[in-house]
Amino acid sequence: MSEGPPIEQRLADFAAHAGELAGDRAGDAEAFCERLFRAFGWDDLRHAGASFAPRNTAAPARLGWRSSFLLELWPRGTRLDRRRHQAFEHWQYHTHHPQFVALCNFDELVLHDFAAQFTEPLDTLAVAALPRDHAALTFLLREPRAPRFRNDRVALTREAADHLATVFNLLVVRGVDRDVAQRFTLRCVAEQLAAGLDLAHADGIGLSAPPGPLELTAEERGYLARAAEADWSRVQLPVFGALFQSGMDRERRHALGAHFTSEADIQRIVLPTLVRPWRERIEAAATREQSLALHAELAQVRVLDPACGSGNFLYVAYRELLRLELELLLQIDAASESGPLIRPRVSVRNFFGLDKDPFAVELARLTLLLGQVTARHDLGVSPDPLAVRRDDLRDNLRVADALFTDWPAADVILGNPPFQAKNKMQREFGPEYLRRLRDAYPDVSGRADYCVYWFRRAHDHLPPDGRAGLVGTNTIRQNESRDSGLGPIARSGTITEAVAAEVWSGDAAVNVSIVNWIKRPDLPGKKFLAWQTGDAAHSPWHTVVVDRIGPSLSPDTDVSAARPLRSNLAAARCYQGQTTGHEGFLLPSAEASALRAHASHDAAVLFPYLGGDDLLGRKDGAPSRCVIDFGERDLSAAEAFAGPFARVADTVLPDRRRAAAEEQRRNADLQRTRPGARINRHHAGFLDRWWRLSWRRGEMLEALAPLHRFIACVRVTRRPIFEFVSAQIRPSDALVVFALDDDYSFGVLQSAAHWQWFTARCSTLKRDFRYTSSTVWDAFPWPQAPSVAQVHQVAAAARDLRALRSAALLEHDCSRRELYRRLDGPLRDAHERLDRAVDAAYGLRGDPLRFLFDLNLELTERERSGEAIVGPGLAALAPDDELRATCTSTDCIAPA
Structure with a gap:
C-alpha cells in the first residue's frame, strides 16, 4: 500500500464505515476486520497474514494475526465485560496465546493482555474515537510502534x-x-x-x-x-x-524487572479446580431450592494453599469464589417471586495458608484483608458489614513448615509449592532435615523432587471428592517423582486437567508442570492436556482433549507402568560415563602430549576424554581433552607418575580438603543439636582417595575392555545422535555408554522406536531429554524373533546412515549438532529407511509406544514364569560368529 493519507484520516474513514454496519449480518465482521487492517497500512487481510473465521452459534467471529493478536467480534450491543471469561478460556485452551486479545461489538473495542493483566483490560477504545485514541493499537501497523495503554x-x-x-x-x-x-x-x-x-x-x-x-x-x-x-x-x-x-531481595534491589506469577498461570489452577466445577453445578440447579442449597454449601467451601507465599493464589481464589456466589445469587433472585434478598456469604475466613517465611505470611494476611474490599469493589458489590479485621486471620494464615505440621481441613487445595531438585536438597536443607522428611513420608522415594512431598500430602489430606491443583517441577511426571506422586494420585483420583510443560511466569528459568485433580477415581468426561514447546515465554502452545490423563502427563500411550526386564539388567550393557568430580583431573590434549613426551610411562594414566560438547559440537566429534585416571592405584603407586600426580595434587587436593572440612563442621553442628544423628562422610571419603576420580565407573571399563568400539549418545539431548566411539577413549558423564559394538544394536538404538521409548520414559533437564538407564534402558524390549535377513537389513541401514552422515559432515563442514538442526533430505531419508528396517525386525504395527509397552508386559510375564527372552544386542539374539562378523564394521570416532 502506498503512503496515502495519514493514519488519523484512514481510521476516520474506517470508523465511518464501521458505523454503517448492522453488526449482525453475514459478512459484517469480515468487512470490519478488512477495513481495520487497511487503516493500519495493509493491503488486505491476506497480505497482512491474518486468518478469519466467521461467527457460528457457539462462538464469535474471530481474526488471528501472527502470534500477536486475536480479535473476537460480537454483534452490536453485546456486553463485552460478560464475554471476557469466555475469551480467556478460548485463549488458554485453543490458541498459541497471542499477546493481545481484543473483544469488539462494532462500537467498542476492549483490549486485553491475559498473560499479564486478567481482571481489567489494558485499554477500552470507542471505535468512533479511534482516529484520536489509537495508541494502544500501534502494534498493528506495517511498521509497528510500541503501544501505549491507559490502564496498564x-x-x-x-x-x-x-x-x-x-x-x-x-x-x-x-x-x-x-x-x-x-x-x-x-x-x-x-x-x-x-x-x-x-x-x-x-x-x-x-x-x-x-x-x-x-x-x-x-x-x-x-x-x-x-x-x-x-x-x-x-x-x-x-x-x-x-x-x-x-x-526487597538484597541481590535484586528492584521490583521493576522482577518476575511474578501471572494471573493467567494462577487461573490454570483456580479455573479447573474451583471455578468450573462450581459453575457446572450452578448451571445444573433447576429450582430455587436447589440453588439455595448450593449457596449454603458454597459459603462453607474451605480453600488451602499450603505454600501461600504472599497470598496471590488465595486472593484470586477468593475473588473467583465471590464471583461465583454473585452468579448464583442472581440465579436465585431470578427464580424468586418474593422473599428476602439473599446477601453474599463467601468470606476470607474460609481461606487458609501456610508458609515458612514470616514476612510472606504477613503479606498474605494483608493481601486477603484488603482483598475482601478490592474484590467487592471490582465486582460492584457493596462493602461487607462483617468484614474480617485485626487478628481474625492469625489462625488462618500461619507460619509453619507445611510438611511437618497439621493442615486445616480443606475442600480445595491449591498453590505453588517450593521447587528444589532432588540433587540439591541435601545441600539446601541439610542431612537431618532430609532424614526427618523421609521418616515422615516413607512412601515417597528419596530420589523424588521436593515438590512431590506436597503433592502426596495434598492428595492424602483431601476428603473424598475434594479437589487440588498444584504447580510442580516438570520432572514430577518422570521416574521416581512420577511413581511417588502422580502415580498414586492417578490410581485413587482423576487428573482432570494438566499442563505437561510450561515456562513458568514466576521465573523465566523454570519449567513446570501443572496438575489439577479430584479425589475420585475414574471420573468420566473430557480432560484438557496442554504443553508448551520451546524455552521462551511466548513459545507455541498445544492443547488436546483426552478421556484420561495418566501420571506421565502425555497424550501418547502411557508407558509409566512398564517394568525392568531381567535380561536387560543381567546383560549390564548401559552405563553413565566417568565423573571426575574435579576439573583438575582434565587437561587439554596438547598438555597431555607434553607430559607423555617428558615421561613416556605417564601415558598409562592419560586417556582421551570425550564430552558431550565434543561429540556434538566439534566437527570431527573427537575428544579435545584428556583425563588423568590413576585407576585403583594406591597413593604411592600414583606418585610414580610425577607430572600427572603433581597436577592433581596442586588442583584437586586443596579443594577436597576444604570440602571435607566444611562437611566436618556441618556434622559437628548436627551432633550438637541432635547427638547420635547420622552424619555425612561424602567429602571425607573423597579426601581419603583424593588422587582418584570421584566415579571411575570400573564396571563400565570392564565391560568395554573386550571391545574395539562402543556406542555413545549425549545423555541430555533434544534428539539422540548415536555414534560408535573407539574403546581407547574414556567417555565423560555427559554421555550414556552402551557396551555394544555391532551395527544391528546401533540400528535399534538409533531408531525412531527407541527414540519414542526414550522420550516417554526418560527424565528431563528443562526441556531436554535425559537418558536414564533405570527407566529407559532397563525396561526397553528388544526384538524377539527377527529373521537373519531382517537383522542384516537393520545392520546395513545403520551402516548406510553413518556413512551418509560422515559424508554430510565433511560436505557441510559442520558439527553433528549443526547437521541435525537442518536434517536435509538424504539424511532424513536414511533415518526413515533405518526406522522401517527396525519396525520390520519387531513386527511393529500401529502405535510404537503401545506396541513396545505391550511387549514389555508380555516379556515381564514370561520372565516371571522362568522363560528366557532375547535381551540387548546381537549376541543375545544370535550368538553364532558368522552373523556377528557380517554385522560388525569398524568405523568409529578415534582419538584426535
Missing part, C-alpha cells in the same frame, strides 16, 4: 512496589533492623492501599507497627512521596505482594 495496572503496580521496596532497602543499608524495616514498610503498604480504597484508616488490617517512630532520610521520604502519588485503587493485589517481596 501491572506497570503501575511495579512502580508502586519498587518505591516502597526501595525504602526498605535504604533502611536496611543504613543499619535499621531488618524486622523493624519490614514492619515499617508493610505498614506503609497498608496505609497506601487503605487510602486508595477509601478506607478510613489501616488499623483494622491488624498489622503490628515498628517499635517507635523512624527518622527517615530525605531520600527515603522522597521514595515514600513517590509511592503516595500512585493510584493505589488500581494496584493489582495478586501481583503486588510478589513484586514487593522481590524488590
